[in-house]
Amino acid sequence: MSTEKNPLGVFLRDRRSRLDPATFGFSGRRRTPGLRREEVAQRSNISPTWYTWLEQGRGGAPSADVLNRIASGLMLTEPEREHLFMLGLGRPPEVCYRVAAGVSPRLQRLIDTLDASPALVRTAAWDIVAWNRAATIVMTDYDRLAPDERNILRLLFCNPTIRTFQHDWEAMARFVVGAFRADAARAGATSEIADLVDELCRASPDFDRLWRENEVISHGEGTKRLKHPDLGDIELEYSGFAVDGRPDLNLVVYNPIDPAVAEQIRRQVKEKQRTGQRVSAPELLGASGRSKTNGKPHARSREGT
Known part of the structure; x- marks a missing residue:
C-alpha cells in the first residue's frame, strides 16, 4: 500500500525507528534503527499481528484503547498522541485531565x-x-x-x-x-x-x-x-x-x-x-x-x- 494511502503506518514506523532498543532492555543485531514491530507490540500489550496490520494499513480502524496503548508503548508526547488519533480515527483523543503545576x-x-x-x-x-x-x-x-x-x-x-x-x-x-x-x-x-x-x-x-x-x-x-x-x-x-x-x-x-x-x-x-x-x-x-x-x-x- 502506498505512503499516501497509509499515513498511520508511516507515522508508526517513523516513531518506532527513533527509539533506542537498549533503553527498553532489547538487544541483538539490527538491520534498521529503532524497535522491531514485535517489540512495540510487546510494550503496547497488543498482538504483534495486529500491530503489523496497522503499519501495513490492514485490519480496519483501531480502537481508542489500542491507540492509547501504542502511544504509551512508543512514548509519544501529547501532540504526537493527538496526531496518532487523528490518523487512526479521524478525531482527537478524549481529554485526559492533569493537575497543573504552573505555567511556562x-x-x-x-x-x-x-x-x-x-x-x-x-x-x-x-x-x-x-x-x-x-x-x-x-x-x-x-x-x-x-x-x-x-x-x-x-x-x-x-x-x-x-x-x-x-x-x-x-x-x-x-x-x-x-x-x-x-x-x-x-x-x-x-x-x-x-x-x-x-x-x-x-x-x-x-x-x-x-x-x-x-x-x-x-x-x-x-x-x-x-x-x-x-x-x-x-x-x-x-x-x-x-x-x-x-x-x-x-x-x-x-x-x-x-x-x-x-x-x-x-x-x-x-x-x-x-x-x-x-x-x-x-x-x-x-x-x-x-x-x-x-x-x-x-x-x-x-x-x-
Whole structure:
C-alpha cells in the first residue's frame, strides 16, 4: 500500500525507528534503527499481528484503547498522541485531565506585558496558577494567598465580604458555577473536582443550591463590572483563551473599557515595578456584567469572574 494511502503506518514506523532498543532492555543485531514491530507490540500489550496490520494499513480502524496503548508503548508526547488519533480515527483523543503545576515562563512573560489589562491563568478547578501585576491591582494580590486559597470558588462562596463588591452577586455566582461545571467537563476533570464540590456544598448553602441547578454556561467573552475601592465603579471586557496543548488551563484577559481607568491601572503597575512593593487590592473582586455575543448582550444576564 502506498505512503499516501497509509499515513498511520508511516507515522508508526517513523516513531518506532527513533527509539533506542537498549533503553527498553532489547538487544541483538539490527538491520534498521529503532524497535522491531514485535517489540512495540510487546510494550503496547497488543498482538504483534495486529500491530503489523496497522503499519501495513490492514485490519480496519483501531480502537481508542489500542491507540492509547501504542502511544504509551512508543512514548509519544501529547501532540504526537493527538496526531496518532487523528490518523487512526479521524478525531482527537478524549481529554485526559492533569493537575497543573504552573505555567511556562513564556506564558508568564506574555501576560506580564499587559500593563493595563489584568490577566489570569486558571485550571479546570478554577485554581489561579498565574497572574500579572495588573491583576494584583484590580483583583487581588495572589502572592499574599496560600496556594490552596487561590481558588475562585472558595473565595467567592466562603468569604462573606466578597458580596459587597458585586453589582449583582446572585447572577454572578450562578454564572461562575455554570462556567466552572462546563470547564471541568471540557477538561475531563469531573471526578477530580468531586472533593472540591463536596467541600463547597458543605461550606456554602448558596453553592449547594446553585450546583444542584445543573446549569452549564460558556465563559468565552463578556463584560465584568466591579466596585473597586480605589478605581471606583469600573467595567472591563473579558475574553477567555484555551492554552494550546493544556486543556486543563484557561487564560482570561480583562480590558478596561474606559481609557482613563486603563491609565490608572498602568500608573499603579509602573509604581509597583519601581518600588517593588505590593499594591493593596480587594480580595478577589468577582464581577457583575453582561456577557456579549457579537457585541450584543444575551437576553439573560451573564456574570463573569
